[in-house]
Amino acid sequence: MSDYNQKNSSLSSALDIFSYNFLYIFLAISILVFIFWPVVEVIIESFYFDESFSLEMYRNLFQRNFNLVTNSLFVAVLTTTLTIIFSTFVAIYTSFAGAKLKRFIFLVLLMTMVSPPFVSALAYIRLFGRRGFMTYGLFGVTLNTYGWQGIVAMQTLSNISLSALIIIGVISGIDKSYIMAAKDLGADTKEIVFKIIIPLAKPGIIVVALLSFVRSLADFGTPIIIGGGYRVLATQIYLNVIAYFNLPRAAAMSVLILIPAMFAFFVYRYYMENLKFSSSGFSVSDRFQNIFKLSGAVKYLITVFSCFFLTAILLQYFTILFTAVTTYSGGNLIFTLDHLRALDSTIMASFYRSIRYSLIAASAGSFIGLLLSYYIERSNLPGIKSIDLISTLPYIIPGTFFGIGYILAFRDYPLRLTGTAAIVLLNYIYRQMPLVIKTGSAVLQNVSQDLERAAKDLGAGRLTVIKDIVFPSLKPAFLVSFVNTFAVTMTSIGAVIFLIYPGGKVATVEMFDAIENGNYGLGAVMASMILLFTLIVSLTFVIFIMPDKKITESDKFKFIRGIFK
Amino acid sequence: MIGGFLQPDDGEIIIENNNITNIDSSERPTATVFQSYALFPHMNVMENVTYGLKVKKLSQQDKLKKGKKMLEMVGLSHYKDKKIGQLSGGEQQRVALARALIMNPKVLLLDEPLSNLDARLRIQMRKEVKDIQSELGITTLYVTHDQEEAMGLSDRVVVMNQGEIKQIGSPETIYNKPENEFIANFIGRINKLSNGKDKFYIRPEYIKVIDADSDVNYEGEVVQKQYRGAFITYFIDHNDTLIQADILKREDKSWNIGEKVKFDFYEDQIIHLQD
Known part of the structure; x- marks a missing residue:
């Protein structure tokens, strides 16, 4: 190896390490901003009473x-x-x-x-x-x-x-x-x-x-x-x-x-x-x-x-x-299509918005989460343990808590997101982070680390290893996470009910409103639509897109066992 | 460590006068065949073999040319488009070897490469690995727990125990002139005997079993007899120490369990060790 070559290669090696670390820092910051900060904001807010720090709220409670x-x-x-x-x-x-x-x-x-x-x-x-x-x-x-x-x-x-x-x-x-x-x-x-x-x-x-x-x-x-x-x-x-x-x-x-x-x-x-x-x-x-x-x-x-x-x-x-297709008329139960007709353009717009959000959240969430799972499983970069712990938080904190956290954290400078679609999407994405990471980790634990070592041994840099080796290995995890996140985003309500802006409702919120207003027929129609659509998409995915023999039955069912609302 | 997957606590790794201790594994002039082979399951045989060249950004033509040559060498030309999962253990082993060799490494690292194969295939592959290695003349570091493999393949053997080097030498030296008790006991089988105050070691094949009425000093009773094919191993109880003696079947005499015998040694094969 000539001197020149050596210098050249160590430069590219340094660049490789830099990008690898930069990617990690980027992911870590996103976890801190979109999971940790909102949680902290809720806790701080709970101690405010008449604009000052106090335990009054709790005493009161x-x-x-x-x-x-x-x-x-x-x-x-x-x-x-x-x-x-x-x-x-x-x-x-x-x-x-x-x-x-x-x-x-x-x-x-x-x-x-x-x-x-x-x-x-x-x-x-x-x-x-x-x-x-x-x-x-x-x-x-x-x-x-x-x-x-x-x-x-x-x-x-x-x-x-x-x-x-x-x-x-x-x-x-x-x-x-x-x-x-x-x-x-x-x-x-x-x-x-x-x-x-x-x-x-x-x-x-x-x-x-x-x-x-x-x-x-x-x-x-x-x-x-x-x-x-x-x-x-x-x-x-x-x-x-x-x-x-x-x-x-x-x-x-x-x-x-x-x-x-x-x-x-x-x-x-x-x-x-x-x-x-x-x-x-x-x-x-x-x-x-x-x-x-x-x-x-x-x-x-x-x-x-x-x-x-x-x-x-x-x-x-x-x-x-049954509720979706019946109504009481003069004390008698009769079949009707009135509820279906009640699906006006606003409600349909919400339904399509849900689908759009779910697709975006599923792709972005799976991508970010799986990258993170790789860092968590394979690297020992500083802070990775804490990032792992924090990214698991949304698994257990109630949806409403997470929603309030988002209201508080993103209502003002430096990140003012209130009333945007972004805040809803980010909430969807980071709410599913624990599940995606867990799916990725489970797959990576079954993939020998020797594969990555072998690629490195053959001269591949860190990012090349991620592209050539890690991503292909994570393909089953991506499919599972995608269906998972899609299904949860289509059907959940907990956090987003606080975050949606007027005119930006999603299907589950429309459904909730309908039921709350006593419009059970419409609620039932919405429920059936959401249910059938999500079920069909999930099953299609499981049956047609995952026919890969390497994906076992249990992988296919992992996504159902993991769905949390 | 030599491949760059572990950081040494101490010391330096030098290949051809270049200190590579702090160089990333992707930049080292080493190539590894992993115990698990670590073949990329989502690539076919040719893609696996030429992966290192792809990372080096070689042209498609050069890649395929070199890849073909390498597959020919390991005798797998007709498998180039197969998926890894379709290959047998021995074939995967050869792909892994080809993938490492194509990098033209200064040092080839083989980490228990044959341990996942069955006994028959292992012996066959052992020969092939040795053939390829001597043909290319690549310095090769071969890690194994199989003593026969270590003895059969190596020019120089390093025996380690709990992270410490116990002896370095040719297979013959290691076997015939062990430097310490650990090596003597670890490599092959050995008998420990004492002659009054003097302790010494002798390999089973250098023990002669003789009728009880002859006049040598060592006596005992046959307690077990194991048929080994080319020879028979007698287990002889000598003053509560179990002595193993390998006796070629050609020798006309044989002994039965329970029989009193005497035994002697080939004097020049006695091993003395300092404590």
């Missing part, structure tokens, strides 16, 4: 609104308990079901994962409300079914799908020989379920419990629609922002929810790190069925719970579709 806190906790504890029981049984039932039944349950679970929020609440009103098909239609009674019972029931119903999918993932990761060994030693179904499967699935169950608890605390939609006079923290946060414009108060309430959420987050992180999902995927568990069949009393118990859940879910969707 605890003294005058103590019942808000207890109501929230009461609902959350009940919801969590019921979710654990149902989702564990549904997961066991599914894991040991025959191939056909299993596929059917997966489709049902998938459908609920891509459902817009409040679908359960809407169905509940239509079934048990003042003019409910069940209460009024069938028995001719008008009951006051609004209250905590409905909230708990509907939150549980919407939590079960995700929870069951997580536990199914854990169960399929259990070494089958444990079950065979137990059988060999003479254990019956009861023993195997309660002494082998449930204890081994415990990390998954704990994760499920924490998620349900936090999701219940943060859910404002269900209580507003079917809570009647029953008030919880989440609804008051929503009202404080939308109706009373009392941001400090909303911030203080959000921080109150954040405390248990943060606690749950760290426990969750601890368990998730030690939790191994089956890499061999669900297809393997078909063989599961051959080594073990449920029987006896336990079988009936599990089957009853699972069938109850499946019936409720199917009833819910049936109700939505």
Whole structure:
């Protein structure tokens, strides 16, 4: 190697290292600005009262609104308990079901994962409300079914799908020989379920419990629609922002929810790190069925719970579709297309806007998140551990909290974004960051680092390695993240409801408004549209764009198990 | 470390009088064949082999010419358009070797390259690697846990234990003249005996087993007998020490388990070690 060459190559090498580090700094700053800063802003805001620092907000909360806190906790504890029981049984039932039944349950679970929020609440009103098909239609009674019972029931119903999918993932990761060994030693179904499967699935169950608890605390939609006079923290946060414009108060309430959420987050992180999902995927568990069949009393118990859940879910969707095409006319239920006709150009514009936003958020979010996952998995640059931790925050902080954070952080100089489409998009993108990063990390952990070393060894610079080796390796992760983010963006509402500008509504917000105004028919039409569209896009993606044999069944289903609203 | 994937705590790495200690692996004149082969799964055989040339921005023509030549050398010309996943372990191994050799490295690094192959293929590949290496005359660093492989391939063997070099020498020297107890025990099989105060070592193939009535000093009882093909290994209990003796089958005499025997050595093969 001549002297000249050596100098030349070390210059290009220096440039390569510089660009590599620059890219990292850029990503790290974006995480700090769009995740960390909004969170900090909410906490700071909560201490402001009459323009000065004070604990007044909190004193006020605890003294005058103590019942808000207890109501929230009461609902959350009940919801969590019921979710654990149902989702564990549904997961066991599914894991040991025959191939056909299993596929059917997966489709049902998938459908609920891509459902817009409040679908359960809407169905509940239509079934048990003042003019409910069940209460009024069938028995001719008008009951006051609004209250905590409905909230708990509907939150549980919407939590079960995700929870069951997580536990199914854990169960399929259990070494089958444990079950065979137990059988060999003479254990019956009861023993195997309660002494082998449930204890081994415990990390998954704990994760499920924490998620349900936090999701219940943060859910404002269900209580507003079917809570009647029953008030919880989440609804008051929503009202404080939308109706009373009392941001400090909303911030203080959000921080109150954040405390248990943060606690749950760290426990969750601890368990998730030690939790191994089956890499061999669900297809393997078909063989599961051959080594073990449920029987006896336990079988009936599990089957009853699972069938109850499946019936409720199917009833819910049936109700939505039914509501979309019926109306009361002179006390009689008649079929109508009025609700479909009510879809005016404004609503359709919102629907198209949702699609546009979802496509942009899915591409940009996947790209940024996967790059970050590469740095997190493979580099030991300074601060990478903190960036990793911060980027996981949106996973657990409630959507409303994140939304308020965006209002506060971007209302003024230096980044004034209020009332733009950018703030909505950024919120969508960074809200999904944890999921994208996790997907990327999971794929990278299965790709030998030797590939990157080999490319470097053959003379490729850092950026060339990313382009030539890392991106192709991450292709399955990109597809999964893309569908994931697309589906969540199409169906979520939590944060954006505070961020949209007049005339810039998205489909879920239109739907929420319709339901809140008592226009259930239109709400049901919107729900069906969002649901069908997202379901079709997701399934198309899974079936046609991911036929790559390297993408296992479990990868395909990863996106459903990961969808958080 | 030599490939540039790990930072040394201390010391320098010098190749042809150039200190490469602080040079990035992409700039080093080394090429590595990884234990896992690390072939790029999204590229075909030719793309894999010529990847290094692509990064060097060689023209398409030059790339293909060199790539073809290299694939010919490892005997895989007809596989150039195949996907990596369609190749067998031995074929992947050859692609990995071709990909490293095409860079014309000053030092070729082979990290347990044959450990993922089955025993038969390993012996075949061992020969091929050796042939190619001697044909090209490239300095090669070959990491292996397989002693036979190390002995068979090397001009010079470095034996390391827990990060410390224990002995450097030709395979013959290492085997016949171990410098310390670790090497003696680690390389091949060996018997440790004592002659009163004097301790010494002897390889199993240099032990002679003799009838119990002859007049040599060492005696014992056959406790196990293992048929090894070309020879039989006798395990002889000698004062509670188990002695292994490899006796060629050609020798007309054989002994049974439980039989009392005496044994002797080829005196010139006795190894003495300082403590």
